Amino acid sequence: MKNKFxxxxxxxxxxxxxxxxxxxxxxxxxxxxxxxxxNTHLTNAIWFFIFEVPKVLxxxxxxxxxxGIIRSYFSPERTRKLLGGKSxxxxxxxxxxxGVVTPFCSCSAIxxxxxxxxxxxxxxxxxxxxIAAPMINEVALVLLFGLFGWQTxxxxxxxxxxxxxTAGYVIGRLKLEKFVxxxxxxxxxxxxxxxxxxIPFNDRIDAGISAVKEIxxxxxxxxxxxxxxxxxxxxxxxxxxxxxxMGKSAWWSVPLSVLIGIPMYSNAAGIIxxxxxLLEKGASLGTVLAFMMSxxxxxxxxxxxxxxxxxxxxxxxxxxxxxxxxxxxxxxxNYIFA
Amino acid sequence: MNLIKVYGSGCAACKKLEAMCRExxxxxxxxxxxxxxxxxxxxxxxxxxxxxGLEINGKMxxxxxxxxxxxxxxxxxDNIN
Numbered sequence: 227m228k229n230k231f232x233x234x235x236x237x238x239x240x241x242x243x244x245x246x247x248x249x250x251x252x253x254x255x256x257x258x259x260x261x262x263x264x265n266t267h268l269t270n271a272i273w274f275f276i277f278e279v280p281k282v283l284x285x286x287x288x289x290x291x292x293x294g295i296i297r298s299y300f301s302p303e304r305t306r307k308l309l310g311g312k313s314x315x316x317x318x319x320x321x322x323x324x325g326v327v328t329p330f331c332s333c334s335a336i337x338x339x340x341x342x343x344x345x346x347x348x349x350x351x352x353x354x355x356x357i358a359a360p361m362i363n364e365v366a367l368v369l370l371f372g373l374f375g376w377q378t379x380x381x382x383x384x385x386x387x388x389x390x391x392t393a394g395y396v397i398g399r400l401k402l403e404k405f406v407x408x409x410x411x412x413x414x415x416x417x418x419x420x421x422x423x424x425i426p427f428n429d430r431i432d433a434g435i436s437a438v439k440e441i442x443x444x445x446x447x448x449x450x451x452x453x454x455x456x457x458x459x460x461x462x463x464x465x466x467x468x469x470x471x472m473g474k475s476a477w478w479s480v481p482l483s484v485l486i487g488i489p490m491y492s493n494a495a496g497i498i499x500x501x502x503x504l505l506e507k508g509a510s511l512g513t514v515l516a517f518m519m520s521x522x523x524x525x526x527x528x529x530x531x532x533x534x535x536x537x538x539x540x541x542x543x544x545x546x547x548x549x550x551x552x553x554x555x556x557x558x559x560n561y562i563f564a
Numbered sequence: 565m566n567l568i569k570v571y572g573s574g575c576a577a578c579k580k581l582e583a584m585c586r587e588x589x590x591x592x593x594x595x596x597x598x599x600x601x602x603x604x605x606x607x608x609x610x611x612x613x614x615x616x617g618l619e620i621n622g623k624m625x626x627x628x629x630x631x632x633x634x635x636x637x638x639x640x641x642d643n644i645n
Contacts, residue, residue: 302613302628329628333575334614336604341613436632534604 230431245284252277275457282372282449286365287438293327293364294437298430300328302338305355309347314398317351322390325358326383332360332528339535343410350398357548358390361523365445366494373456373502381559382515389519389551396547405540445495452499459503479513480556484549487520491528497521512559519552566596566644567622571607572615577630581616584630588637596644620644 244251255276256262262269305324312320330338335356342352362383371379403411497518504514529541536544568585572578578600585598601607610617614628620643625631631639 303611306613329614331575331577331614331628333573334628337607337615338613340604340608341611344608432632 230428234431241284241288245281248277248281271457275453278373278453278456279450282369282453283442283446285372286368286442286445286449289364289368290438290441291434294434295430296327297329297437298425298433300324302328302330302334302341304328306342306345306347309342309351309355310345312348312351314348314350315395317348318354318391318394318398321347321351321354321394322358322387325355325390326362326387328355328359330359332525332531335528335531336534339532340410343406348398349403349406350394350396352394353397353544354390354394357393357523358387360525360528361390361519362386363494363522365441366498366518366522369449369494369498373498374505378511378515382519385515385555385558386519386523389523389548389555393544393547393551397544400543402540402543405537405543407535407537410535448495449498452495452502455499456502456506459506479510480516480560481553483513483517483556484520484552487517488524488545488549489526490521491525494518494522510560511563512556512561515559516552516556519555520549523552524548566594566620568596568598568640568644569601569617569619570598571601571610571612571617571619571627573602573604573607575615578616581618581630584633584636585618585640588633588640592637592641594640594644596640 252273256269256273257264260272262272305321305328308324309317309321339352339356342355343349367379367383370382501514501518504517505511524545529545532541532544568589570578570582570585572581582598582600588594589596589598607615607617610619610624612624612627616630617627618625618631618639620639623643625639625643
């Protein structure tokens with residue numbers, strides 16, 4: 227027990243020292259060890275790569291570890307209990323926030339949807355959860371924070387929450403229960419209560435470590451490729467390559483990005499290289515964030531899975547409401563960051 | 565007869581859990597059968613909300629996560645006859 231805390235503290239200390247000194251360390255590697263000439267395109271690209279890869283991966287390890295520990299306090303069963311009997315608006319806010327911290331995999335979307343609805347969680351509240359859970363995730367936030375700064379990450383998280391709350395609220399107000407397949411309401415799900423065991427903090431540390439192993443193993447390659455792409459175009463592709471297509475002046479770029487993004491399916495790590503390339507080359511922030519949100523938040527495979535329990539009209543309304551929300555956010559950002 | 569049920573559709577963790585159960589039984593020479601339940605209605609009846617769900621002799625042990633192998637060995641050994 228004591229040992230684990232010692233190891234953890236030592237790890238955090240080393241992490242912090244390394245992270246704060248990445249800049250000089252990169253300088254030493256690039257200029258002293260490789261002996262590259264300063265301020266050429268190639269040197270800048272290599273410097274960018276050597277600096278960004280450890281930076282983003284280190285952030286990812288730390289955040290995924292922290293989130294892993296936080297998530298060990300939550301479970302879908304517990305979230306359902308918290309959401310039961312909540313009124314519409316308060317329920318939407320709570321469901322969206324819980325969507326961020328409850329462990330969720332889109333492969334569990336159906337049992338989760340059924341379990342919520344059948345035990346009396348309102349339809350709109352359930353949707354708030356289903357929208358927030360995939361859209362606001364730790365990998366997306368780390369990448370936005372690491373590559374574009376904390377403002378962008380915060381904006382993404384807060385507007386993502388806003389969309390989940392509003393879209394769920396609208397779906398709730400529209401009274402769409404008739405578009406849920408009828409057998410859903412006919413079966414009553416059993417509620418299960420897991421014995422609330424007191425998990426020692428030691429085990430939660432293990433939960434954090436296994437989250438790091440699982441997630442970092444899944445996404446590190448995308449991130450390295452993404453940064454390599456970013457480094458490659460850093461000095462080589464003309465600065466305003468995308469400006470005319472996805473810049474602020476092109477009003478149609480926001481809805482178009484969302485339309486392209488919906489059928490695309492990717493995790494946050496896979497989409498970041500594209501996001502980075504687009505931003506770097508003059509696409510505007512609102513347009514790019516709208517694209518990213520529609521790729522991560524609305525996906526064709528997930529809607530096809532949902533077809534088992536929802537009639538096509540409700541799926542249409544779901545995609546429509548969320549899509550409109552994302553478009554509004556896109557315009558808002560383009561307006562704010564004019 | 566001891567019965568271990570793994571609830572879950574095609575998700576990667578579900579397949580992994582089923583394989584782990586079989587492994588534990590074989591390695592420890594235990595007398596138990598492993599059954600994979602993929603029917604969504606049957607899954608919902610148990611009350612779990614995320615897959616994979618693990619049930620040993622009628623007792624639901626966990627849902628939505630993959631236990632470590634040592635935890636799984638404990639669970640199985642403690643709950644079968």
